[in-house]
Amino acid sequence: xxxxxxxxxxxxxxxxxxxxxxxxxxxxxxxxxxxxxxxxxxxxxxxxxxxxxxxxxxxxxxxxxxxxxxxxxxxxxxxxxxxxxxxxxxxxxxxxxxxxxxxxxxxxxxxxxxxxxxxxxxxxxxxxxxxxxxxxxxxxxxxxxxxx
Amino acid sequence: xxxxxxxxxxxxxxxxxxxxxxxxxxxxxxxxxxxxxxxxxxxxxxxxxxxxxxxxxxxxxxxxxxxxxxxxxxxxxxxxxxxxxxxxxxxxxxxxxxxxxxxxxxxxxxxxxxx
Numbered sequence: 001x002x003x004x005x006x007x008x009x010x011x012x013x014x015x016x017x018x019x020x021x022x023x024x025x026x027x028x029x030x031x032x033x034x035x036x037x038x039x040x041x042x043x044x045x046x047x048x049x050x051x052x053x054x055x056x057x058x059x060x061x062x063x064x065x066x067x068x069x070x071x072x073x074x075x076x077x078x079x080x081x082x083x084x085x086x087x088x089x090x091x092x093x094x095x096x097x098x099x100x101x102x103x104x105x106x107x108x109x110x111x112x113x114x115x116x117x118x119x120x121x122x123x124x125x126x127x128x129x130x131x132x133x134x135x136x137x138x139x140x141x142x143x144x145x146x147x148x
Numbered sequence: 149x150x151x152x153x154x155x156x157x158x159x160x161x162x163x164x165x166x167x168x169x170x171x172x173x174x175x176x177x178x179x180x181x182x183x184x185x186x187x188x189x190x191x192x193x194x195x196x197x198x199x200x201x202x203x204x205x206x207x208x209x210x211x212x213x214x215x216x217x218x219x220x221x222x223x224x225x226x227x228x229x230x231x232x233x234x235x236x237x238x239x240x241x242x243x244x245x246x247x248x249x250x251x252x253x254x255x256x257x258x259x260x261x262x263x
Contacts, residue, residue, distance in 0.1 A: 018176040032166050039165025040158035043194050047157045050210060056260075059213020060252045062191045065224045065245070088232065090182020092225035098218040101188050105195065106211035109204050118192060129183045 015137035063098060065091075093136060097129035153201045160193035186221060188214075216259050220252030 042064045050058025105121040172184035191214050198207040227247040232240040 015177065015180070017180045019174060020176055021174045023176075024170060024173055032169065035169050036162035036166050038162075039190060039193070040162035043157040043161025043190050043197075044154050046190070046194060046210070047154060047198075050206070050213075056209040056213030057256060059210045059215075060217035060220065060256060062194050062210060062214040063188075063217025063221045063252075064190065065186075065221055065241075065248060087178050087182035087185060088225050088228035089179040090184075091186040092182075092222055092229065094183035094186030095218055095221040095225050097183070098186055098188050098191070098221055099215060102191060102211050102214040102218050105191075106208055106215060109195075109199075109208040109211060114199050114204055114207075118195060122188065122192065125188050129186075133180060133183060 015133075015141065059102075063095075063102070089136070090133070093132040094125070094129045096132055097125040097127075100128045101125035153197070156197045156201070157194060160197050161190050164189040164193040182225075186225060188218075212259065212263075213256065216256035217252050219255035220248040220250075223251035224248035 042061060046058045046061035046064070048058075049061060050056075101121045101124050104124050105117050108117040108120070111117075168184050168187040168189045171187075172181045175181040175184070191211070195207045195211060198210060224244050224247060228240065228244040231244050234240065
């Protein structure tokens with residue numbers, strides 16, 4: 001559908017996010033089962049480390065790149081290599097948002113209602129990540145324009 | 149009590165990781181969808197369970213440690229951008245865990261020093 005146009009004209013709509021809920025039908029149940037097991041296991045490992053050490057070091061595992069581990073592997077199998085590294089670009093931006101989110105929650109959790117702290121923390125992740133993505137898209141587009 | 153706690157951690161962690169994976173799957177292009185691959189899914193799942201079972205004080209400590217982990221996550225993703233070009237999927241993902249571990253630990257030590 002839109003693939004041929006974007007191939008002929010790579011600069012157009014190259015960065016604009018597209019919401020395609022239909023894509024979900026292409027995903028296999030097995031892939032989600034692997035991610036579920038991964039996410040669950042990492043959560044338990046983080047909790048166990050926290051219980052044993054009594055220090056916030058368990059928190060390191062809370063940000064364990066489980067999902068990218070799963071998704072990069074899956075992408076690499078099904079699609080081309082380039083897509084896997086593109087996925088990692090987005091993940092790097094999302095991870096910066098994650099730092100902001102964790103900062104906010106750790107400083108507000110005991111001061112405001114927990115739901116507000118977590119909710120606003122998630123919003124901060126989204127805003128920082130999307131803001132960085134917009135900036136990234138702008139910088140790369142301008143550079144292409146300049147070169148081309 | 150303890151078994152319920154860890155079972156809740158497993159179920160909540162798994163559920164939120166899958167939830168964000170589904171959201172990621174519905175977006176194009178890949179570099180935008182990748183943002184959701186670094187969503188604070190396990191952070192939120194983990195904190196909700198800790199708050200419900202043990203209160204906000206230990207949850208706050210976990211979130212503090214997660215700042216260090218998230219710094220490592222940035223290192224992981226940046227490393228993965230070029231590592232996946234050189235090694236095949238799983239190998240590349242595992243090799244990228246080295247910068248993740250080093251940066252996470254370094255950030256953790258710095259944070260504990262500042263505290």
